[in-house]
Amino acid sequence: MGDSRLLKWGTGALGALIALGVWQLAAAGPLAGSPLPTAGEAIGELARLVVTPEMWAATWDTVAMALLGLAIATAAGVLLGIGVGVSPLAMHATRVPLEFLKPIPPIVILPVVVLVLGPTAGMGVFLVFIGCFVSIVVQASAGVFDTDPVAKATGQSYGLSRGEILWSIVLPSALPYIGTAVRVAAPTALIVAVVAGLIGGGPGLGQSLVQTQITGNQPRLFAYVLVLGILGLVVQGLSQWGERRLLHWHPQYRKQVS
Known part of the structure; x- marks a missing residue:
């Protein structure tokens, strides 16, 4: 291993x-x-950038928007997904609308959101929520709907209430679906948070990229790109680690955790 x-x-x-x-x-x-700096120049500029408080403040703004929007989307998406998944009628009635909305990027509503909320952190959080919510609902409802009916019938035969069956049988069965949805949504949350600053003018690394591009400082621009790449690797690694720890009991993850 x-x-x-x-x-x-x-x-x-x-x-x-x-x-x-x-x-x-x-x-x-x-x-x-061309305007493309060498890798050495970009890495050297990155070394100078990491000691500036502005870079860390922008990074924190981006991470905070991504995490808060993802947390709200996860809580709301799981609750709605459970409500949809426990009812076959609701599952079939919402399948087409949810699948229709899932591929639509939140960037299409950016002008309206900026007009209503302004170029603020709240705008970024809302866009992250919109970008992650539907996919989490789809996965959570699918996990609940696909729960083994034999397991539910066994719980009923032991006298478990509907709430106990939901908590002890249905939710553990849906957790792999929910964990996968959150893992996939985590990088999406980071991307949307950056776009909120890049196009919407919100705080964070996206805004820093625009300001650096305006000044024409190409090495610093690519240094910020490297920061985003490193941040993406960290987010992806943490989401995979969290998924393995949350689902350590599942057969798919036992060998990875041990």
Whole structure:
């Protein structure tokens, strides 16, 4: 187990080094006259950027919007998903509207949200909520609906109430669906939070990207891109770790946790 994990991390690090090498060669060679800085220049600017309070304040604004919007979307999505999933009529009645709304990006309502809420953190939180809510509802309702009917019938035969069956049988059965939905939604929340600043003028790293682009400081612009990439890796890693810990009892995750 330890060797396979080390191999995975080593392969990932090697891939990152190769990508940086290709970037360096391209920027110093064929693209030498373009605005693209070399990897060395961007990394050097990143080293100077990480000691500035402005970068950490912008990072915190982005992470706070993403986390708060994701938390609200998870709570509301799971509750609505349970309500939909326990009723076959509601499940079939809402399937088409939910599947229709799921691929629509929150960016389409950005002008209206900015007009109502302004370029604020609340605008970013609302957009993150919209971007994550529907997919969580779809997955939670599917998990509840797909609960093994034999398990529910067994609970009824032991005299469990509907509430006890929901808590002891249905919710554990739906947790893998919900965990997957939240894991997939976590990077989406980060992306939407950045877009809220990039296009909507809200606080955070998106706004920092726009301001840096206006000044024409290309190395700093790409340093911010590196910050976003690192932040995305952290969010993805934490969401996967949280999913494994939450579902350590599930057969799919036992070997990964042990």
